[in-house]
Amino acid sequence: MSAVLKIRSLNKSFGGIKATDDLTLSVEQGELHAIIGPNGAGKTTLISQLSGMQTPDSGAIRFRGRDITRMAAHKRAHLGITRSFQITSLIMQMSVLDNIALAVQAGEGHSFRFVRAARRVAALRDRAMALLERVGLADKADFPTVALSHGEHRHMEIAIALASNAELMLLDEPMAGLGTEESAQMVELLRGIKGQQSILLIEHDMDAVFALADRISVLVYGHIIATGTPGEIRSNEAVQHAYLGEE
Amino acid sequence: MTKMTRRGWITVIVMALLAVLPPVFYLTGHAFYLDLATRLSILGIATVSLNLVLGYGGMVSFGHAAFVGLGAYAVGIPAYHWLYYSTGDWAVSGLAQIPLAVGITALFALLTGLVCLRTRGVYFIMITMAFAQMVYYLIVSIEEYGGDDGLVIDTRSELPLINLDDPLHLYGLAYVSLVVAMLLVRMIVNSRFGMVLQGAKGNEERMITLGFNVYAYRLVAYVISGAMCGYAGALLGNFTTFISPEMMDWSRSGELMFMVILGGTATTIGPVLGAVVFIVIEEVLSSFTIYWHLPFGLMLMAVVLFARGGLTGLLSRTKGGKE
Numbered sequence: 387m388s389a390v391l392k393i394r395s396l397n398k399s400f401g402g403i404k405a406t407d408d409l410t411l412s413v414e415q416g417e418l419h420a421i422i423g424p425n426g427a428g429k430t431t432l433i434s435q436l437s438g439m440q441t442p443d444s445g446a447i448r449f450r451g452r453d454i455t456r457m458a459a460h461k462r463a464h465l466g467i468t469r470s471f472q473i474t475s476l477i478m479q480m481s482v483l484d485n486i487a488l489a490v491q492a493g494e495g496h497s498f499r500f501v502r503a504a505r506r507v508a509a510l511r512d513r514a515m516a517l518l519e520r521v522g523l524a525d526k527a528d529f530p531t532v533a534l535s536h537g538e539h540r541h542m543e544i545a546i547a548l549a550s551n552a553e554l555m556l557l558d559e560p561m562a563g564l565g566t567e568e569s570a571q572m573v574e575l576l577r578g579i580k581g582q583q584s585i586l587l588i589e590h591d592m593d594a595v596f597a598l599a600d601r602i603s604v605l606v607y608g609h610i611i612a613t614g615t616p617g618e619i620r621s622n623e624a625v626q627h628a629y630l631g632e633e
Numbered sequence: 634m635t636k637m638t639r640r641g642w643i644t645v646i647v648m649a650l651l652a653v654l655p656p657v658f659y660l661t662g663h664a665f666y667l668d669l670a671t672r673l674s675i676l677g678i679a680t681v682s683l684n685l686v687l688g689y690g691g692m693v694s695f696g697h698a699a700f701v702g703l704g705a706y707a708v709g710i711p712a713y714h715w716l717y718y719s720t721g722d723w724a725v726s727g728l729a730q731i732p733l734a735v736g737i738t739a740l741f742a743l744l745t746g747l748v749c750l751r752t753r754g755v756y757f758i759m760i761t762m763a764f765a766q767m768v769y770y771l772i773v774s775i776e777e778y779g780g781d782d783g784l785v786i787d788t789r790s791e792l793p794l795i796n797l798d799d800p801l802h803l804y805g806l807a808y809v810s811l812v813v814a815m816l817l818v819r820m821i822v823n824s825r826f827g828m829v830l831q832g833a834k835g836n837e838e839r840m841i842t843l844g845f846n847v848y849a850y851r852l853v854a855y856v857i858s859g860a861m862c863g864y865a866g867a868l869l870g871n872f873t874t875f876i877s878p879e880m881m882d883w884s885r886s887g888e889l890m891f892m893v894i895l896g897g898t899a900t901t902i903g904p905v906l907g908a909v910v911f912i913v914i915e916e917v918l919s920s921f922t923i924y925w926h927l928p929f930g931l932m933l934m935a936v937v938l939f940a941r942g943g944l945t946g947l948l949s950r951t952k953g954g955k956e
Contacts, residue, residue: 437842463844475842477835488832491825492843498853503823510825550844 390415390554390584391436396445398431398608405431406442407608413554418580420587420595423605424628429588430472432605433558436586437469438462449554463492468552470543472559472588476531483527485542486514489549517545521575537568544575554584561591573597596620604628640949644902647909648812655804667800673912674807675868680892680904681814682861687890688898689822690854691834692750695758696765697889700738700859702881703768704866707734709876710778712786727790727797731867738863739856741768746855750848762883772878783877790871797871807868811905814861819901821857830854831899895936897945906944 391413398406405428413419423429434440436447438459447455454462476485484505490513491497491504504510518524521541526534531542540560547555560576561569573594579585580598589595595602596616603613606628612619619625637645655670679701686692708730715726745764752760773781789797797803821827833840833847840847870876879885888911896907914932918925940947 439838439842458846459841460844460846463842469842471839471842475836475839477832477839479835480832484828488828488840489843491828492845497825497829497845497850499825500821500827501824503820504825504828505823507825546843 388415389413390417390450391586392446392448393436394446394448396432396435396447397443398428398435398440399443404428404608406435406445409445409605409608409610411603411610411613413584413586414600416581416584417600418576418585418587418598420589420599420602421605422589422592422595422602427605428608429605430558431608433469433556433586433588436556437467463550463552466550466553467556468547468550468554469556470547470558470560472562474536474539474543476539476542476546478530478532480531481527482523482529482531482534482542483511483514483518485531486517486545486549487511489546490514490517493550514549517549520548520578521545522571536563537565537571540564540568540572541575544572544579548579552583554586555579557585557587557589559589560587561589561594564591569594638949640900640902640945643906643945643948647902647906648815651811651905651909652808656801659801659804664800667804669912669916671800671804671807671872672869673908674804674811675865675872676889676892676912677811677905677908678807678814678865678868679862679889680896680908681811681818682858682865683889684893684898684900684904685818685821685861686851686854686858687893688900688903689818689827689834690830690851692851692855693758693890694749694761694855694858695883695886695890696745696761696763697858697862698883698885699765699768699881700742700862701866701869701885701889702772702876702878703738703741704734704863704868705870705873705876705880706772706778706784706866707737707863708790708867708870709784709786712788712790713778713784715788725791725793726788727792730790731864734863734867735860736863738866739860741863742856742859743852746852746859750851750855762886765881765886766883769878769881769883772881779877781878783875783879786870786874786876789874790867803868803872807872810864810868815901815905817861821854822899826850826853891933895933895943897943900943900945903943903945910944 389412393409393411396406396409421429431440435442438457441456446453449465449467487510490510515524515527518527521544523538523541526538544560561572564572569591576598599616601613602616602619603610604619604625611628612622612625651670655667658666679697683694683697686694711730749757749760778784795802795806829840829845829850833850837847892907892911893904895911896905897903914929918929
């Protein structure tokens, strides 16, 4: 196995608060690596630095051996990193299909194409439809995005992440705000994706994490205190003390 | 797609009326109405192009009058210099002036857009306005071209086949240009480029994460819009034959913006409808009273407050629900 993503000694502070503190982590090829940690542990800050929305103060991020620490966000997407948002981040005014088609379009090189109507480009529409079928939303394709439920929005996020065929998916709390049944559906969906792409999953839902992850890292105050298989993490004393015990 | 929407019908009806009524009025001796229609068609081109960035792109530009003004001066200044030279048999000054107007405004949009588009929200509004005011004061300071007294254009642009001194020809050109502008913007917003532009309006962060260089897409839209406004300015200069820095005052930019919002943003007909209603109401009210600004302002406020989606939204709403 080779590492798709390597993070070494990453630091990021906001004022006096260290959101990321000497963080070192790797995601192997095809692995689903989960990061857990209490609220405010710096999980979303980490994802933002990986996707390029924030720049680390120091340290290095390497993707497939290439240094991407300070690379612009839109360029990382072209390299093969995709992210889903903790707070649903969709284009609410557009239809469900349009949202997904834009994600497909993003993978087709530049979009400085002014003449042909995008909605008539079969390659975009068909691919988007196929993705919607995969996440179980094909029947809602023509709905305005705003009309869908929160759970359906989460599924759209996954479809968008899949659209790019990215080598690495950064999933920021895909279960956030989902009910028990919806969470179970999401776990099934992610289980189907797992193995085809490398996934860095940030998640609060412990049942989901332990059901899905190959490895788990525990993040506390911006620092990783333990990394291991679900079994190892469950029995790790430091983890139990810092985190699991409080739940 | 075969069935026409209500909005589609409104578009066809408004444009058909604009094609037929003004020439009929003119030919029956009411030249004033053709004048009015020419002015609102030219302003319509400006509002349609402003709508590309404002309505579809979510970029609230408060400086679009500068493009119109620059376009007009691109006609006026060459006319001023060539005035006493013989033009010869082949009189085609328009073929130089109009591309000059488009080129200069495109360049101005590119240079200012590079800076403006680094900002968001209210800062974008302020900086676009600041650049427009810079051009305004630049023109005011050039005595040669009349400063703030303005400049009279003695000879209109000369074009093959079209005689701009003939009001009907001028209107024909303005009207056809307006239709082309509408179709052009419509084509752009429905294209892949347009989808990116609209997506960035809806959710910029998402579009960046997907891999779109939103800044570059916005810049291209801004340049297209500026160049189209420059073309409108070239026509406006030929129409009024008098140009002054007042054309690019910030309040003019505000009026353009208002026409777009009044008519309905992000629609094909909205900006045109806004220009028509704005100009007509202004004309009617000012004929009754010199204090026409007050009732006019109140009416505009009412539209903004009570008719979401502007006049287009109001008209295309069906009974019992909205379409």
